[in-house]
Amino acid sequence: MLAAANLKLAVPGRVLFEGLDLALPPGESWALLGPNGAGKTSLLHALGGLRLPDGGAVTLDGAPLAALGRRAVAQRVGVLLQDETESFWGSTLEYAMLGGLAHATGLLGPGAGAEAAARAALAELDLGERAAQPYRTLSGGERQRARLAQLVVQSPQWWLLDEPLAHLDLGHQLAVMELFARLARDGRTVIMALHEPLWAARYCGHALLLYDSGRIRHGPAQEVLTQGHLEALYGCRLAPAAASTAPLFVPIR
């Protein structure tokens, strides 16, 4: 179980939030919503052990993340970063294969198994034909899917996703949300920072709202994603719009 206990996160000059207790059991899918700067990225980084908590602890099966080796953490917790430097010189296939790093055993590099896994992951993200293309020549949306393919190769139990839909066209937004839904059905745990409550309502069983004030609200999605809560969260008025599968809110003046 990946869990946060009494977690406090701060940036220089400002406390983002404190006192967060959160447990992410297998098979759950979480939406992480909040205005810009509320601490969504910081929370995901803390849950992935990429930054230390400013108070409280993040634990994996009871052990603080900081006490575990990076490799041991990466075998079980994967992170999709919002920004990534684009100085990688290799092909898209080589990029995806780096996801196998935490599982690699040989000194000479990942074996043939890793290459097959990377090809399958690229095909799953609709990038099969881009395998040989240099990663740096991919479009923004293709890079985003290549990062997700790398995460598929890493195959963690916990998927911490920072704006997974960024740069994606509508068709691929749907495809990757379906991928996350499959993962959750297979017993993986997914938590994703999103800016669109519609996707959260349709695909996530749970939601966590991070307010500007540092206030936190979390629980089952249908209880949390209400017009009132979202208006307070984003500081704007919303109006319900007709939609077939889930409540849809549009901002109004």
Place this chain on the structure above:
Amino acid sequence: MRRLAALAVLVAAPLSLVAGLWFGSVHLDADEWFRTLAGGGADASREIVWSLRAPRTAAAFACGALLALAGALLQVLLRNPLADPSILGVSGGASVGALTALLLGLPLWVVQASAFAGACAAAGVLLALAVRLSGWNIHRVLLTGVAIGAGCGAIVSMLLSLAAAGQVQGMLFWLLGDLSGATRPAAPWIALALVMAAAQPLALRLDALTLGPLKARSLGVAVGATQGVAFLAATVATVAAVLVAGPIGFVGLVVPHALRLAGFSDHGRLLPLTALGGGALVAGADTIARSIAAPLEFPVGAVTALVGVPVLLVLLARTR
């Protein structure tokens, strides 16, 4: 392109060693040369091939390999394509030591000892600051290296202006890289073996580091430890090469980039090919430097750049 480049490096490496034994200020005809290689030949030929050319060529090869490897490692560590062994400030420290001894007219072994002391002093300051700095920040460490290098450069300029006209040429030769004193190739080869042994197992982790430290951590890399080992390996490589050959520039820049442009981005293959390519470049350049206008000898650093620059420019022009 990839296969061609790999083939070129794999052929050039042994070829540079053979050429180093074949060419020189004294011409040996083919029959005599082969007899000497087989263990026969005249005493003079054996002396020339085995006591002069062989150790010098071997030392040149090892130094080239070390400098190229140091460049490849520093480029990943800094994620800056312009990183090069001179950025460590170690070459600067060695230059100050060597030139001080040369200015005082001290014998060759003192010059070498003094260069070693200078390199160790620079590396010591760098590592001491690296350890002292809270939360090991590779960029600050390397900026420190640049500052040390700049300071040493200023001292070198002052030493040059103090020197008598007759001394200046020897000093310039040292600064441009000079292998004429390289009679014992064992030390750089041992350093090369150590550096390869330290760096090669890091190959996959270095691949991940090119994506940035945060991403590398998320993929399971202990970033601080990996950077520390790679940084230490680059420092050892640079010190070892500079002490034998002087600060030969450009090898650390041109060889790894030429191979990256040819399509080798994974460090599993990039590091060994870089070592072979750097070795071939410097061994070849040294052979040219000492034989093309014999008995006149050119500084090996100048020839290295003259050979390396066109290769890099062609590759840059051909690659998207």
